[in-house]
Amino acid sequence: MRISARAQRVQPFYVMEMAKTAAAIAREAAGSDRPMVYLNIGEPDFTAPPLVQEAAAKAIRDGNTQYTQAMGLPALRERISAWYAERFQVDVPARRIIVTAGASAALHLACLALIEAGDEILMPDPSYPCNRQFVSMAEGRAVLIPSTAAERFQLSSGKVAEAWGAHTRGVMLASPSNPTGTSIHPHELARIHAAVAERGGITLIDEIYLGLSYEDTYGHSALALGDDIISINSFSKYFNMTGWRLGWLVVPDALVPVIEQIAQHLFICASSVSQYAALACFEPASLAEYERRRQEFKARRDWFVPQLDALGLSVPVTPDGAFYAWADCSAACDKLFAGRSEYNSEMQTPGSWEFAFELMKRAHLAVTPGRDFGHADTSRHVRFSTASSMAQLHTAIDRLKAVLA
Numbered sequence: 222m223r224i225s226a227r228a229q230r231v232q233p234f235y236v237m238e239m240a241k242t243a244a245a246i247a248r249e250a251a252g253s254d255r256p257m258v259y260l261n262i263g264e265p266d267f268t269a270p271p272l273v274q275e276a277a278a279k280a281i282r283d284g285n286t287q288y289t290q291a292m293g294l295p296a297l298r299e300r301i302s303a304w305y306a307e308r309f310q311v312d313v314p315a316r317r318i319i320v321t322a323g324a325s326a327a328l329h330l331a332c333l334a335l336i337e338a339g340d341e342i343l344m345p346d347p348s349y350p351c352n353r354q355f356v357s358m359a360e361g362r363a364v365l366i367p368s369t370a371a372e373r374f375q376l377s378s379g380k381v382a383e384a385w386g387a388h389t390r391g392v393m394l395a396s397p398s399n400p401t402g403t404s405i406h407p408h409e410l411a412r413i414h415a416a417v418a419e420r421g422g423i424t425l426i427d428e429i430y431l432g433l434s435y436e437d438t439y440g441h442s443a444l445a446l447g448d449d450i451i452s453i454n455s456f457s458k459y460f461n462m463t464g465w466r467l468g469w470l471v472v473p474d475a476l477v478p479v480i481e482q483i484a485q486h487l488f489i490c491a492s493s494v495s496q497y498a499a500l501a502c503f504e505p506a507s508l509a510e511y512e513r514r515r516q517e518f519k520a521r522r523d524w525f526v527p528q529l530d531a532l533g534l535s536v537p538v539t540p541d542g543a544f545y546a547w548a549d550c551s552a553a554c555d556k557l558f559a560g561r562s563e564y565n566s567e568m569q570t571p572g573s574w575e576f577a578f579e580l581m582k583r584a585h586l587a588v589t590p591g592r593d594f595g596h597a598d599t600s601r602h603v604r605f606s607t608a609s610s611m612a613q614l615h616t617a618i619d620r621l622k623a624v625l626a
Contacts, residue, residue: 230357234350235593236261239577243587250585258617260606261577261587263399263545265518266613267461270510272501280497287493291485292477293320293469294496300503301469308432309442317448317471319480322491324429324455324468328352330487331451331470332359334479335423340390342425345376346595347547347602349399352427361390367597370537373403374547378412385416391423396443397430400594400604401547402522402540404439414446425451429468430543432459432511435519439541449473456495458543459511460502465495518544521607521614528618529605532625544608550576551601556625557583572600584620 239261247257269277280286292298298315305313321327328351336342338360344352346365353363366384368374381392392413396404405413417424426443431454434440443450455468468491472480484490501507526536526546533552540546550573557579558571571579573590580586589606591599607614 227358227360231354232350236589239581239587239589242578243581246581246585255585255620257581257585257587258609258613258620259587260609260613260617261589261604263458263543263606263608264463265458265461265514265544265608266610267514269460269462269465269498270507272504272507273460273462273498276501277494277498280494285493285497289320289490289493289496291481291488291490293318293491294493294500297496297500298469300500304503305442305444309440309445311442311445313444313471317474317477319470319472319477319484320491320496321468321470321484322488323466324427324453324457325351325355326484326488326491327453327455327468327470328355328425328427329358330480330483331425331453331472332356332361333483334476335425335451336361336390339388341386341388342390342393343376343381343384344393345374345398346597347374347400347591347599348393348595349395349427350593350595352393352395356393362388363393364389365595365597367595373405373538374398374401375403375405375409376413377409378416381413381416385420385422389420389422391425392417393425393427394443395427395430397434397439397540397542399430399543400545400589400591400602401538402430402543402545403538403547404434404436404541406438407441410443411446414443414450418447418449423451424449425453427453429453429455430458433515433518433544434542435515435522436541444471451476456499456502459515460499461511461514462495462499462502465492465498467491467495467499517611518607521611522546524611525605525607525614525618529621532618532621534603534621544606546605546607547602548605549601550603553625573603574600577603580621580624584624586617586620 302315336359456462534548577590589604591602
């Protein structure tokens with residue numbers, strides 16, 4: 222069977238290999254006093270709050286399970302618009318909001334609508350691996366630009382200007398970012414957008430963790446910069462609806478009919494039950510619960526990151542959002558592999574990949590190595606997810622202390 226060149230360009234999602242190994246070790250340890258602790262998956266341990274679950278059940282009982290408009294339920298688009306106004310003080314008309322089958326569908330639609338074969342999209346290294354695969358599937362090419370801790374692991378306007386070439390179409394940003402949990406400073410974001418607009422390019426920004434911002438300096442939507450910003454968002458993270466597969470896309474007016482037509486062909490619509498359920502996300506009781514949970518996520522970050530630092534797993538930039546810690550594991554590797562003959566050669570110096578597998582075997586602790594997220598020093602870094610409970614985080618630190626002692 223002949224496989225398309227497009228499919229062959231899609232790179233492996235290495236975190237899934239880690240997940241398979243973690244599941245196998247967990248099965249072997251079933252019933253033991255050391256079950257696997259999973260800090261490798263970016264999924265909140267909270268589920269949809271009561272009103273959302275009740276709204277889903279009601280939608281099924283009432284028979285609201287048929288196709289909706291490709292753009293999404295008008296009432297849901299209105300509620301998202303109102304949330305932008307109340308939470309971020311940004312005017313985003315409902316007509317520019319397109320409800321999608323998760324943020325992945327939103328990214329897919331945006332790339333298909335805007336990227337031609339051979340177009341280049343600039344993005345930071347490290348960054349979420351699926352984003353560059355969406356660019357590739359639209360026949361474009363992701364250009365990864367190494368970023369540093371001093372730059373909060375984000376692009377800068379200077380680097381955008383320096384990397385811009387004849388085939389550059391625009392930038393794809395994420396703020397807060399996966400894997401680092403860091404945001405772009407609002408002033409720098411404005412400079413990046415100005416540099417892109419000056420060159421006739423597009424600014425796409427993944428804001429799926431925007432609701433989970435913890436610092437006053439950050440947590441501002443890029444949509445405040447102008448109507449030409451293209452923003453991707455989701456009900457998965459802040460709204461705790463990962464498996465409901467519901468997201469949205471905000472685009473300029475001229476792009477709305479283009480996206481709508483593509484969405485009609487590719488997806489018809491997002492899940493109707495999920496859409497009716499999501500209406501209840503914006504009820505006062507639900508929003509109060511989401512804010513309580515946001516404070517819980519912040520408390521986890523505030524406890525966990527200093528613990529990692531104390532163990533030599535240095536987190537060079539304190540995450541200001543999301544639920545990740547991007548830690549340098551170099552010193553920890555030296556401890557973990559001390560005396561191991563197979564790593565005596567400089568050619569076999571262990572990095573984050575080996576470190577992650579060793580933690581699974583010796584500590585029954587699953588984390589994500591940096592390999593998935595790019596090439597810029599990622600072999601030295603691992604991503605910890607703090608989306609798990611505080612009890613799980615305490616257990617993880619105790620196990621890390623034991624194996625690194």
